[in-house]
Amino acid sequence: MSDYRKVSFDRIVTPYLAEGFALAQWLSGNRADAEDIFQEACLRAFRGIDSYAGGSARAWVLSIVRRTAYSWLASNRSPSLVAIDDLSANECAYAEQGGSGDIVSSATPEAALIAKADAARLNAAIGALPVTFRETFVLRDMQGLDYREIAEVTGVPVGTVMSRLARARHRLMMTIGTQQP
Amino acid sequence: MTPSLNIANAADGDALLIHAYVDGELDPANAAAVGRTIAADPALTAEVARIEALRRVIHEQLPPAPLPAHLRAKIAATIGERSERTQPSWRQLAASVALAVALGSGATWLALSSWHAPMSTSADRISVAMIDGHIRSLKAAQRVDVASSDRHTVKPWFNGRIPQSPEVVDLAQDGYPLAGGRVDVINTAPVATLVYGRRLHVISLTAIPDASPPQDPTVRRSIKGYNLVHWSHGGVAYWAASDLNTAELIVFANLFHRAASGS
Numbered sequence: 151m152s153d154y155r156k157v158s159f160d161r162i163v164t165p166y167l168a169e170g171f172a173l174a175q176w177l178s179g180n181r182a183d184a185e186d187i188f189q190e191a192c193l194r195a196f197r198g199i200d201s202y203a204g205g206s207a208r209a210w211v212l213s214i215v216r217r218t219a220y221s222w223l224a225s226n227r228s229p230s231l232v233a234i235d236d237l238s239a240n241e242c243a244y245a246e247q248g249g250s251g252d253i254v255s256s257a258t259p260e261a262a263l264i265a266k267a268d269a270a271r272l273n274a275a276i277g278a279l280p281v282t283f284r285e286t287f288v289l290r291d292m293q294g295l296d297y298r299e300i301a302e303v304t305g306v307p308v309g310t311v312m313s314r315l316a317r318a319r320h321r322l323m324m325t326i327g328t329q330q331p
Numbered sequence: 332m333t334p335s336l337n338i339a340n341a342a343d344g345d346a347l348l349i350h351a352y353v354d355g356e357l358d359p360a361n362a363a364a365v366g367r368t369i370a371a372d373p374a375l376t377a378e379v380a381r382i383e384a385l386r387r388v389i390h391e392q393l394p395p396a397p398l399p400a401h402l403r404a405k406i407a408a409t410i411g412e413r414s415e416r417t418q419p420s421w422r423q424l425a426a427s428v429a430l431a432v433a434l435g436s437g438a439t440w441l442a443l444s445s446w447h448a449p450m451s452t453s454a455d456r457i458s459v460a461m462i463d464g465h466i467r468s469l470k471a472a473q474r475v476d477v478a479s480s481d482r483h484t485v486k487p488w489f490n491g492r493i494p495q496s497p498e499v500v501d502l503a504q505d506g507y508p509l510a511g512g513r514v515d516v517i518n519t520a521p522v523a524t525l526v527y528g529r530r531l532h533v534i535s536l537t538a539i540p541d542a543s544p545p546q547d548p549t550v551r552r553s554i555k556g557y558n559l560v561h562w563s564h565g566g567v568a569y570w571a572a573s574d575l576n577t578a579e580l581i582v583f584a585n586l587f588h589r590a591a592s593g594s
Contacts, residue, residue, distance in 0.1 A: 189406065196409075262384075
């Protein structure tokens with residue numbers, strides 16, 4: 151029985167371990183927490199392997215890592231770091247104001263500056279994004295999931311994925327693509 | 332997916348559609364319409380350049396890291412010893428390839444098909460399957476599953492859909508623009524097919540992980556006006572099917588081969 155589970159785990163989860171750990175790092179913001187979260191997520195995936203019902207194994211695995219990260223952070227870290235619901239609410243209000251206004255604002259980011267950003271600057275800029283924007287951005291631009299998979303992992307409609315992604319990219323472009331004061 | 336946004340009068344929808352366009356998430360008809368809108372508007376063109384610059388710099392500066400060995404070991408210990416055994420060992424693989432080679436003619440082919448069905452396929456059947464796949468795609472409403480001329484969109488799209496993402500190179504400068512990619516099925520296994528253009532011709536390039544030695548591009552078959560060129564490089568067997576003449580198809584193969592080995 152558990153042998154069968156191990157085989158399933160290897161087939162379904164193992165191919166996405168590296169991505170899962172990367173997501174845990176982006177969500178927790180530090181490596182030590184990410185290791186704890188990741189190990190717990192793997193255990194959850196192993197125990198719940200029978201609940202995998204086909205579809206994108208990758209989305210299934212990453213959604214477990216994501217849920218584990220939020221519950222782990224909620225019980226081990228200060229709530230201010232993890233106020234996902236508040237952030238969602240904020241962001242909804244934000245998105246409803248109409249998104250594209252700031253895209254044509256006076257400070258226009260430059261592609262050439264964006265292209266010159268180094269790893270430290272990118273890390274800092276991505277880390278500073280609100281967590282819902284950050285996870286959407288990481289899943290799309292770092293891990294290459296399509297919109298439908300991101301919707302599945304983050305549990306929101308595709309339209310929300312699109313607006314979060316556009317806002318995340320816009321903020322990053324503003325941060326790294328305009329001249330530093 | 333097809334976002335139900337009206338590009339003509341939705342300012343916010345515009346922004347979202349541009350991202351969807353860059354991400355290869357629009358169907359071909361919408362992609363073409365949005366592409367024209369972008370080309371006609373310098374502000375949108377600049378926005379696309381910024382989004383692409385962001386993606387490129389992320390790709391270069393923050394490439395995916397492998398799972399640290401100590402974590403892999405911890406997971407393996409937690410879950411059990413099994414994780415060591417997922418992939419067939421090198422020896423098993425070599426044995427199955429050797430068996431396939433010994434069993435039939437057309438060694439290259441069998442080496443590649445041995446992954447799934449060592450004894451039941453022949454060179455002819457795979458050639459025909461490649462050309463069939465190409466023709467089917469020409470008849471389909473959508474000849475690609477991901478429509479994009481950006482290799483940084485097409486390559487990651489394959490992640491999670493097939494075991495190994497193919498090399499994707501940009502040959503637009505040489506007159507072979509990338510049009511997108513799709514998943515084909517050969518011998519019951521999903522494989523990556525890239526779609527390139529040449530004037531009005533379409534080239535389907537299928538990449539299959541393969542243990543056979545490197546081989547320069549050669550014409551394998553010509554069936555009913557469709558040509559098939561095959562080569563192997565870096566552990567991958569490539570099959571290019573098109574109604575393009577064999578000379579230009581070989582040129583394409585050499586360009587791809589050179590660009591893929593360079594990158």
